[in-house]
Amino acid sequence: MCPLLLFALCLLVVRAVSHVGEEKKNQERLFLSSLGLSERPRPSGNQQTRRHVPSALWRMFRRSQNSQAQVSDPCTVSEYGVRGNIIRYVQDQGELVSGWSSCQACLEKQLFFNMSVLQPVELLSLAQLEIKFYWQPLISAELLRWPRALSMYLYKVIRPTLKGANPQANRRLVVSQSVWLQPEPTSITLDLTSLAEKWRRPGHNYGLVLELLPLGAHPEELLLFHPGNSLPVEPAFTLPVIQASLVAVSLNPHQCRSRQKRSTVHLPVTPSNVCKARTLYIDFKDVGWQDWIIAPQGYMANYCHGECPFPLSESLNGTNHAILQTLVHSLDPHSTPQPCCVPVRLSPISMLYYDNNDNVVLRHYQDMVVDECGCR
Numbered sequence: 001m002c003p004l005l006l007f008a009l010c011l012l013v014v015r016a017v018s019h020v021g022e023e024k025k026n027q028e029r030l031f032l033s034s035l036g037l038s039e040r041p042r043p044s045g046n047q048q049t050r051r052h053v054p055s056a057l058w059r060m061f062r063r064s065q066n067s068q069a070q071v072s073d074p075c076t077v078s079e080y081g082v083r084g085n086i087i088r089y090v091q092d093q094g095e096l097v098s099g100w101s102s103c104q105a106c107l108e109k110q111l112f113f114n115m116s117v118l119q120p121v122e123l124l125s126l127a128q129l130e131i132k133f134y135w136q137p138l139i140s141a142e143l144l145r146w147p148r149a150l151s152m153y154l155y156k157v158i159r160p161t162l163k164g165a166n167p168q169a170n171r172r173l174v175v176s177q178s179v180w181l182q183p184e185p186t187s188i189t190l191d192l193t194s195l196a197e198k199w200r201r202p203g204h205n206y207g208l209v210l211e212l213l214p215l216g217a218h219p220e221e222l223l224l225f226h227p228g229n230s231l232p233v234e235p236a237f238t239l240p241v242i243q244a245s246l247v248a249v250s251l252n253p254h255q256c257r258s259r260q261k262r263s264t265v266h267l268p269v270t271p272s273n274v275c276k277a278r279t280l281y282i283d284f285k286d287v288g289w290q291d292w293i294i295a296p297q298g299y300m301a302n303y304c305h306g307e308c309p310f311p312l313s314e315s316l317n318g319t320n321h322a323i324l325q326t327l328v329h330s331l332d333p334h335s336t337p338q339p340c341c342v343p344v345r346l347s348p349i350s351m352l353y354y355d356n357n358d359n360v361v362l363r364h365y366q367d368m369v370v371d372e373c374g375c376r
């Protein structure tokens with residue numbers, strides 16, 4: 001074959017392939033946007049270093065999977081008693097302050113939750129702060145007295161502090177209480193919905209500051225909090241561990257219409273070319289999404305396929321219009337096509353995934369599973 005022709009053929013093949021790739025990308029984009037995502041999440045790190053899924057989220061996910069919950073409203077989060085179809089565990093990105101700038105013998109930690117992971121269309125129903133404290137001493141427990149009482153102060157930061165200025169002036173106390181520090185985690189929860197709503201406005205999120213002060217006056221108890229002790233001076237003393245997350249429940253109203261029941265319909269397996277729902281299992285591995293979707297690994301999506309022949313029987317769930325259309329089609333097949341076999345009843349699924357900020361998100365999606373088809 002002449003080399004030029006070969007080259008032209010190659011070019012054609014390359015163009016065809018790249019066209020298919022483009023098409024696939026478009027389809028992916030379309031599907032992601034129907035999931036309320038502007039792009040495919042690309043969580044950082046590998047499977048091992050990722051944040052584990054909070055057990056409360058797993059419980060909610062499993063509950064949404066079992067048959068009991070299938071009749072409940074997918075736009076209400078019954079665990080928190082609020083409207084919503086998205087539950088995010090927004091990670092704390094604040095630093096442990098090691099400069100000891102503003103308090104003596106205390107531990108200070110910034111808390112920062114990036115609220116721009118919520119899309120503007122979402123309505124925030126609840127933002128609940130969860131802080132866990134624990135302490136793993138390196139020396140045996142009998143040398144230390146358990147548990148230890150600490151005073152905890154939580155401030156909201158109302159404006160950024162300039163260098164050299166007193167940071168206290170830019171803080172407002174949100175809550176103070178005593179907490180117990182022990183090897184088992186103790187946790188506190190706090191409703192911060194209205195504050196988190198303010199944080200959503202660009203340039204309004206300066207976060208929180210958490211201070212821990214020991215109540216006991218024993219010098220060795222204070223040693224734990226001494227300046228520069230963020231690296232243990234002696235192996236006996238390590239800093240207490242503070243883990244914070246913000247549970248944000250929000251509602252995307254575009255993805256929440258009427259109540260829908262999840263069907264327990266088992267699709268018929270009889271071979272037939274008449275319009276009906278056919279089984280289709282979508283494996284997220286096949287579409288290359290296993291790195292950001294935590295669960296499920298796939299789901300029974302199904303699809304509608306088949307003919308809508310004349311006369312349209314009742315079981316085909318046709319509209320009056322479809323019945324007339326089959327009639328016209330039977331008289332003159334070339335002028336009018338048959339009605340289409342389309343989904344007439346769909347049901348929701350729940351998905352657990354990582355977003356771009358490595359937050360774990362549980363989200364309920366409507367219209368993901370075809371239950372029934374009809375001629376339309």
Ligand SMILES: *[C@@H]1O[C@H](CO)[C@@H](O)[C@H](O)[C@H]1NC(C)=O
Pocket residue numbers: 114115116117356357
């Ligand atoms: C918050 O998240 C958004 C979107 O992921 C990102 O563009 C932005 O830089 C983040 N802001 C901060 C302060 O981390």
Ligand SMILES: *[C@@H]1O[C@H](CO)[C@@H](O)[C@H](O)[C@H]1NC(C)=O
Pocket residue numbers: 275276277315316317371372373374
């Ligand atoms: C039409 O609806 C009925 C129940 O309303 C259902 O049993 C049947 O399977 C549906 N037809 C098709 C083609 O799905």
